[in-house]
Amino acid sequence: MDNVKDRKILIVDDEPEIRAMVERFLRREGFYRIHTAGDCASALSLCRSVRPDMAILDVMLPDGDGFSLLSAIRQFSDMPVLFLTARGEDEDRLLGLGLGADDYMVKPFLPRELVLRLTAILKRVYSSPVEKRLVAFRLGDVLVDLDSAVVRGPRGEQALTAKEHALLAKLHQERNRIVTSDALCQAVWGDDSYGYENTLMVHIRRIREKIEPDPSNPVHLLTVRGLGYKLLVKETG
Amino acid sequence: MDGMIRILRRYVAGAILLSILLLLFNFILLGTLVFKEFRRQPSPEGVVREVAERLTREGGRYALGDEAARLLRRHRAWAMLLGEDGGVKWGERLPDDVPRTYRLTDVAKFSRYYLAEYPVYIWEHADGLVIVGFPKNSYGKYQFNWAADWVRSAPWRLLVLLLLNAAVALLLSIIMGLRLVRSIRPLVTGVHKLAREEPVRLDTRGLLGDVAGSINTASAILQEKTAALKARDEARSNWIAGISHDIRTPLSMILGYASELEESPEIPEEHRRQAGIIRRQGEKLRSLVRDLNLVSMLEYDMQPLHLERVRLPSLARQAAADMLNGGPDERYAIELRLADEEALINGDKKLLLRAIGNLLQNSVNHNPEGCRIAIETFLSEDRTLCRLVVRDDGRGIPREQLAELTELPYSSKRKQPPRHGHGLGLPMVARIAKAHHGRLLLDSPDGGGLTAAMEFPAEGA
Numbered sequence: 018m019d020n021v022k023d024r025k026i027l028i029v030d031d032e033p034e035i036r037a038m039v040e041r042f043l044r045r046e047g048f049y050r051i052h053t054a055g056d057c058a059s060a061l062s063l064c065r066s067v068r069p070d071m072a073i074l075d076v077m078l079p080d081g082d083g084f085s086l087l088s089a090i091r092q093f094s095d096m097p098v099l100f101l102t103a104r105g106e107d108e109d110r111l112l113g114l115g116l117g118a119d120d121y122m123v124k125p126f127l128p129r130e131l132v133l134r135l136t137a138i139l140k141r142v143y144s145s146p147v148e149k150r151l152v153a154f155r156l157g158d159v160l161v162d163l164d165s166a167v168v169r170g171p172r173g174e175q176a177l178t179a180k181e182h183a184l185l186a187k188l189h190q191e192r193n194r195i196v197t198s199d200a201l202c203q204a205v206w207g208d209d210s211y212g213y214e215n216t217l218m219v220h221i222r223r224i225r226e227k228i229e230p231d232p233s234n235p236v237h238l239l240t241v242r243g244l245g246y247k248l249l250v251k252e253t254g
Numbered sequence: 255m256d257g258m259i260r261i262l263r264r265y266v267a268g269a270i271l272l273s274i275l276l277l278l279f280n281f282i283l284l285g286t287l288v289f290k291e292f293r294r295q296p297s298p299e300g301v302v303r304e305v306a307e308r309l310t311r312e313g314g315r316y317a318l319g320d321e322a323a324r325l326l327r328r329h330r331a332w333a334m335l336l337g338e339d340g341g342v343k344w345g346e347r348l349p350d351d352v353p354r355t356y357r358l359t360d361v362a363k364f365s366r367y368y369l370a371e372y373p374v375y376i377w378e379h380a381d382g383l384v385i386v387g388f389p390k391n392s393y394g395k396y397q398f399n400w401a402a403d404w405v406r407s408a409p410w411r412l413l414v415l416l417l418l419n420a421a422v423a424l425l426l427s428i429i430m431g432l433r434l435v436r437s438i439r440p441l442v443t444g445v446h447k448l449a450r451e452e453p454v455r456l457d458t459r460g461l462l463g464d465v466a467g468s469i470n471t472a473s474a475i476l477q478e479k480t481a482a483l484k485a486r487d488e489a490r491s492n493w494i495a496g497i498s499h500d501i502r503t504p505l506s507m508i509l510g511y512a513s514e515l516e517e518s519p520e521i522p523e524e525h526r527r528q529a530g531i532i533r534r535q536g537e538k539l540r541s542l543v544r545d546l547n548l549v550s551m552l553e554y555d556m557q558p559l560h561l562e563r564v565r566l567p568s569l570a571r572q573a574a575a576d577m578l579n580g581g582p583d584e585r586y587a588i589e590l591r592l593a594d595e596e597a598l599i600n601g602d603k604k605l606l607l608r609a610i611g612n613l614l615q616n617s618v619n620h621n622p623e624g625c626r627i628a629i630e631t632f633l634s635e636d637r638t639l640c641r642l643v644v645r646d647d648g649r650g651i652p653r654e655q656l657a658e659l660t661e662l663p664y665s666s667k668r669k670q671p672p673r674h675g676h677g678l679g680l681p682m683v684a685r686i687a688k689a690h691h692g693r694l695l696l697d698s699p700d701g702g703g704l705t706a707a708m709e710f711p712a713e714g715a
Contacts, residue, residue: 032503038510045514077499103502104495104547125506125540127513127533195575199568211565211595241578243590244571 021139022047027069029053029060029086030101031079039073042128043135057081057089064090071139073131076102087116097138101126154189154250156237159228161185168227175227180205180220188238188248197245221246257442262431269427273420298375298386298393301325305333306377306384309344316344329388332372336361336383343382352387367395437461444469453477487554494550498543505543509536538676545678548608549662552685559602559689563713566599566631566642567592573610574629585624586617593632597640598713601690609686612679613644613706619679620704621648633712643707650698660684660694683708 026048030036036053043051052067054060057080063069072090076083087098100121119138122131153162159170163186166177177185187204188196202213205220221240225232239247296304305326308319316335318326326333326346335344340356342348351370353360360369361383365376372387373395441462444454454473456466515521515529551557574588610629617627625648633640651659661668663677683706684694692710699705 034507035503038507042510042514103499123544124502125509125536127537128510129513194579197568197571197575199565199571211568241575243592244575244578 021136021143023050024048024070024139024143025050025052025067026135027052027054027060027063027067027072029055029057029072029078029083030075031055031077032075035075035101038128039131042132046132046136055079057086060086061089064094068094069096070143071096071135072098073135074098074100076100076104084116087118091117097142099135099138154192156228156250157230159237161189161228163189170228172227177227178223181224181227184217184220184224185248188246189250192248192250195241195244195247199245201245258435258439261438262428262435265431265434266424266427269423269430270420273423277416277419296325298373298388299377301329301331302333302375302377302384302386305386306379309333309335309379309384311381318346326386330392331386331388333384333386335379335381336385338382349387366397441465441469444473448473448476451476451480488556491550491554491556495547498547501539501543505536505539509533509540512536542676542678545676545682549678549682549685552682552689553662555689557605557689559605561600561602564599564601564603564606565595566597566640566710567595569603569606569610570629570631570642573607573614576607576611577614583618586621587626588614589626589628591628591630593630594640597631597633599640599690599692599710600713601710605686605689609683609708610642610644612683613708616679616706617644617646617648617704620651621646625703638712640710640712641707642710643705645703645705647703650702650704651696653698656696656698659696680706 026043028036028039028043028051030039030053033055036055040051040053052063052069054063055078057078060072060074060078064072074083074086078086083100083102090096090098097119098117100118101124102121103124119142120134122134152164153160155161159168161168163182166182168175168177183205184201187201191200198214198217202211202217205217206213221238222232225235225238228237229235237249239249241247305318305322308322309316310319311317318333323346332347332349332352333345334342334348334352336356337343340358340361342354349370349372352372353370364374364385368374369385369387371390373390373393374385374387377384377386437460440456444456444466447454448469454469456470458464458467458470460466512529512532516526516533518526521529548557570590570592574590577588614627614629617625625646628643628645630643630645631641655670658668658670659680660683662681680694680696687694687708687710690710692708695707695709697705697707
């Protein structure tokens with residue numbers, strides 16, 4: 018069961034064509050244990066009988082909405098759920114409800130987006146404990162291990178402080194993208210963190226001293242003047 | 255309530271002014287109408303004086319001048335000269351019922367009052383006393399006697415009298431004003447409620463009952479129309495939401511299969527390119543549907559706002575980062591000029607980011623050959639307004655077209671069809687600004703380029 022493609026997927030949508038299309042995309046990507054349902058009742062009975070590992074739920078169903086279906090499923094299962102919605106205003110409800118949906122997509126969507134998000138959720142939820150612990154990444158000669166909060170490199174092993182760890186975690190989560198200094202401050206000091214910019218610069222300098230070969234000329238943790246910072250990470254495999 | 259006090263104040267002032275005017279008017283009338291006839295000319299004293307002066311003694315006889323005799327005749331009066339001994343020495347037109355001799359007590363009596371019911375007047379003469387009698391009942395003679403104290407205090411008494419009058423006038427005007435205010439007050443509150451579109455039900459009895467009835471009717475009509483309008487707006491918005499929902503499912507299929515064909519290695523290159531065109535057009539439709547729904551919700555005030563304290567410079571950085579993260583393009587240079595870090599507003603972060611994103615996208619769409627884009631944020635000098643400005647140095651837009659850019663495409667106010675994209679971008683920005691009690695100002699200076707400024711009320715820091 019290490020391969021995510023072996024997972025059982027349940028697709029619930031009242032449009033048979035959408036069901037057929039999503040099923041087709043998933044099969045093309047290598048998923049083969051796919052079940053489909055057109056309404057809440059059959060979806061619930063499928064959940065009980067085949068015990069799927071993940072569900073893709075439409076919000077609008079003929080005998081109820083996806084939100085109440087999820088509440089019913091949550092009575093006996095903790096499987097991850099990705100919502101598909103055809104109404105823009107459902108976005109707000111999804112965010113506001115805190116239903117424990119893992120992700121949502123607004124129709125129309127591109128098949129690639131759907132498969133990417135689905136596999137991301139499956140990997141996150143079902144990856145083996147050994148794999149899961151390894152939230153670590155390589156920056157040149159340096160290995161940043163966020164789980165044990167250390168940096169290993171030519172200069173030996175150096176511990177990360179709590180703030181440095183939080184900053185690196187945020188930068189890594191948004192790797193290869195510009196993260197504004199506001200977003201970084203908020204990630205570390207919480208809401209209304211206005212005025213921490215100078216402190217932020219101090220922490221960034223300390224991080225650079227640990228990860229950069231030459232902290233004065235950074236190549237991994239770059240400054241985007243006036244905006245924020247960007248962590249360049251080469252994706253491996 | 256303020257209005258009521260104003261009415262009362264004006265009413266009282268009016269009453270006081272009115273009573274003062276009335277008092278003056280009465281004084282004038284008293285002078286001209288009443289006291290004009292008080293004394294006839296010449297006065298009885300004038301007649302008796304004339305007679306006394308014209309009565310001369312020639313030899314042993316007295317003679318009255320012709321003019322004085324005519325005067326007596328005209329007044330139908332008689333005259334006599336009383337000697338020191340109390341006997342009548344001379345008489346003119348003397349009636350029979352007038353005695354011919356007098357004692358001292360008689361003289362004392364008639365000098366003050368009447369002589370045999372004739373009002374008489376006396377004047378001193380070298381040979382005694384001239385007495386002129388006027389016809390009975392032609393004059394009244396009254397005696398006035400005043401205590402000296404009373405005369406001295408008269409001005410004060412007069413003043414007290416006036417003050418008491420003023421007090422009574424004031425009291426009466428306040429009472430009447432209050433009564434008026436009490437009858438008007440429900441009407442005034444009714445009209446105020448009408449202005450706030452609240453339902454009004456007034457008592458239609460009393461003096462102003464018909465006015466109250468009209469206000470009730472106006473309220474009922476207004477409520478009805480508001481409800482109808484709201485129902486229509488809701489219906490329209492729901493209709494658009496429904497249509498966009500119905501478009502999303504088939505569009506999912508178009509996008510899905512088109513992109514599958516585009517990536518399929520089994521079909522010829524040419525067909526894959528065509529599938530790519532279908533996919534890209536589908537994505538355009540997707541963005542149209544998404545924007546259409548949001549614009550319609552904003553237009554009909556149905557978009558929920560998740561308000562929080564937002565710093566505009568922070569938003570500007572986020573929007574710039576989003577644009578750069580979306581894939582940097584060499585043709586567009588982005589620059590930030592953030593003056594006041596504490597430019598705070600109360601706003602919906604997601605919607606505001608969408609608005610800034612639309613403005614940036616607008617600059618990109620209008621200038622395919624590239625341009626420099628600047629985002630500026632600052633507080634107005636009195637710190638009551640926050641502005642976020644997106645400025646480009648591109649081609650700009652003719653001034654006369656600026657106004658209609660914020661109108662919805664194909665609405666009656668918009669003459670030109672949208673030229674770039676679906677034309678919902680700027681209308682959406684204008685509506686997001688409006689939902690935040692702000693506005694969108696567009697300008698295209700002569701030097702070229704477009705300046706789009708969103709202005710919001712500042713949130714007290």
